[in-house]
Amino acid sequence: MRDPVLALVPHPVRCKRLGDAVFALRATTRLIASGPLFPAAEMLAVRLRQSTGWPLPIAARRTDEAGESRIEFRQAATVLPDPEAYTLHVAAEQITITASTSAGAFYGGQTLLQLFPPAVFGGVPRPELAWHAPAIEIEDAPRFRWRGVMLDSARHFQPIDYIRKFIDLLAQHKLNVFHWHLTDDQGWRIEIKKYPRLVEVGSRRRETTKGHGKYRTEGDGLPVTGYYAQEEIRDLVAYATQRHVHILPEIEMPGHAQAAVAAYPKLGLLPKAREVSCRWGIHETLFNVKPDTLAFLQDVLAEVISLFPFDYIHIGGDEAVKTQWRQDADTQASLRQLGLRDEDHLQSWFIGQMAEFLRRHGRKLVGWDEILEGGLASGATVMSWRGAAGGIAAARLGHDAIMCPYDAVYFDYYQGGSPSVEPLAIGGDLPLHKVHAYEPAPAELPAEHARHILGVQGQLWTEYIPTTSRLDYMAFPRIAALAEVAWSPRERPPFADFVTRLCGHLRRLDCQDVRYRAPLEFLHP
Numbered sequence: 168m169r170d171p172v173l174a175l176v177p178h179p180v181r182c183k184r185l186g187d188a189v190f191a192l193r194a195t196t197r198l199i200a201s202g203p204l205f206p207a208a209e210m211l212a213v214r215l216r217q218s219t220g221w222p223l224p225i226a227a228r229r230t231d232e233a234g235e236s237r238i239e240f241r242q243a244a245t246v247l248p249d250p251e252a253y254t255l256h257v258a259a260e261q262i263t264i265t266a267s268t269s270a271g272a273f274y275g276g277q278t279l280l281q282l283f284p285p286a287v288f289g290g291v292p293r294p295e296l297a298w299h300a301p302a303i304e305i306e307d308a309p310r311f312r313w314r315g316v317m318l319d320s321a322r323h324f325q326p327i328d329y330i331r332k333f334i335d336l337l338a339q340h341k342l343n344v345f346h347w348h349l350t351d352d353q354g355w356r357i358e359i360k361k362y363p364r365l366v367e368v369g370s371r372r373r374e375t376t377k378g379h380g381k382y383r384t385e386g387d388g389l390p391v392t393g394y395y396a397q398e399e400i401r402d403l404v405a406y407a408t409q410r411h412v413h414i415l416p417e418i419e420m421p422g423h424a425q426a427a428v429a430a431y432p433k434l435g436l437l438p439k440a441r442e443v444s445c446r447w448g449i450h451e452t453l454f455n456v457k458p459d460t461l462a463f464l465q466d467v468l469a470e471v472i473s474l475f476p477f478d479y480i481h482i483g484g485d486e487a488v489k490t491q492w493r494q495d496a497d498t499q500a501s502l503r504q505l506g507l508r509d510e511d512h513l514q515s516w517f518i519g520q521m522a523e524f525l526r527r528h529g530r531k532l533v534g535w536d537e538i539l540e541g542g543l544a545s546g547a548t549v550m551s552w553r554g555a556a557g558g559i560a561a562a563r564l565g566h567d568a569i570m571c572p573y574d575a576v577y578f579d580y581y582q583g584g585s586p587s588v589e590p591l592a593i594g595g596d597l598p599l600h601k602v603h604a605y606e607p608a609p610a611e612l613p614a615e616h617a618r619h620i621l622g623v624q625g626q627l628w629t630e631y632i633p634t635t636s637r638l639d640y641m642a643f644p645r646i647a648a649l650a651e652v653a654w655s656p657r658e659r660p661p662f663a664d665f666v667t668r669l670c671g672h673l674r675r676l677d678c679q680d681v682r683y684r685a686p687l688e689f690l691h692p
């Protein structure tokens with residue numbers, strides 16, 4: 168087996184061992200950093216202190232004493248071509264991380280952590296270990312600027328501490344967008360001060376389907392509740408920002424609206440609203456298109472904007488079956504009044520209203536690829552989930568797109584062996600090698616359009632992921648493969664090389680109690 172100290176995941180752009188020398192971290196080692204690079208030094212120091220118990224102070228300047236053991240962050244003399252780029256140089260007495268921005272310095276620090284023993288992720292002092300990093304020279308920069316994972320906290324709720332840990336794990340994998348799916352038919356999970364019933368009513372469902380919803384309709388009788396208070400969200404955003412992770416909140420409309428309509432029936436189309444759903448699958452409940460409903464949703468978005476500083480806000484837009492709009496006389500009257508051809512165009516008009524609202528507040532709209540139907544709102548970014556076609560169409564129209572296709576990056580799908588020996592999942596078949604082999608840049612797009620493909624994102628829908636340990640199992644190590652697709656150059660090392668590095672990488676996850684699925688079929692073929 169290859170030297171486990173070189174288990175770098177994702178693989179960097181260039182990496183060269185410099186003989187057999189090592190840097191030995193000592194109780195007297197100091198970090199050197201100042202200005203914009205200081206926070207990255209602090210993030211690194213916190214982990215090193217936790218795992219060694221040593222003081223490891225940060226000073227603004229080096230002393231030039233002979234034999235001083237130091238980790239120095241240096242501002243790049245010329246601005247590096249990519250703002251997230253860094254170089255990392257490890258020699259016997261000194262480690263140097265060079266970057267133009269705090270993000271680059273942070274990623275240099277993440278790579279350095281992977282050169283130390285995996286216990287560096289353990290969070291408990293192990294001063295007896297040999298805290299060595301091999302002498303090495305690394306040059307690195309991301310391939311894509313959008314490197315995301317979506318987590319569905321609506322179908323099942325995860326405690327905020329878990330979300331924090333999850334964000335930390337994303338940052339370790341050099342992923343930088345946490346897409347947070349906060350509302351759906353089965354639950355509304357974000358506190359909105361102006362409309363308290365959204366969580367009072369919308370965050371509770373009576374029960375959940377037992378087994379797979381496709382074959383059974385019996386409920387388990389166990390209530391599911393939980394929501395994120397605005398205070399918690401503010402803290403989480405600060406935590407993510409320190410780790411260079413942007414949080415993209417998603418508020419679903421006009422479909423996947425049943426929990427919201429259960430809380431405020433006047434937002435819907437039926438005389439008597441349905442309860443927060445206890446079943447999976449596509450629902451007919453939509454928001455109506457009345458001015459009061461649009462104003463309600465914009466009030467919600469205003470609070471969301473005040474909580475999340477990211478440039479983008481996601482408004483869903485997927486799987487809105489139009490039955491209720493078609494059958495409702497008021498909706499049909501609005502459709503005619505607006506001079507629209509059909510319900511698809513009405514959805515497009517609806518999304519356009521939200522895009523305009525977000526634009527006025529300095530934000531950009533993101534939606535699932537159904538927002539292409541009936542015409543794409545100006546400036547909208549598309550998440551292409553039903554294959555690559557939506558992303559390709561958006562890019563050709565001069566819109567940005569993120570590749571999220573279900574056949575390559577849906578981590579709620581089965582991941583190996585036979586479904587009969589795996590824990591219950593929604594379906595599909597997405598083994599690790601398929602994630603690793605995914606190529607997000609569509610071959611058919613010429614460069615002028617290809618630049619609109621911002622990146623790639625994995626999805627964790629949680630209908631069949633009721634616990635956080637199951638979430639770990641579905642997410643890892645597929646997230647490690649995604650990281651390699653999103654960060655490493657197109658000509659990345661082959662899958663067999665990834666698997667070898669993964670052996671060392673899994674020890675890091677062990678140190679953090681991540682309950683991943685051991686990819687035994689690849690480790691011991």
Ligand code: TNX
Nearest residue numbers: 485486535552579593628629
């Ligand atoms: C489709 S992907 C959905 C979700 C489901 C998921 C299950 C998308 C935009 N919508 O509502 O949870 O499939 O894989």
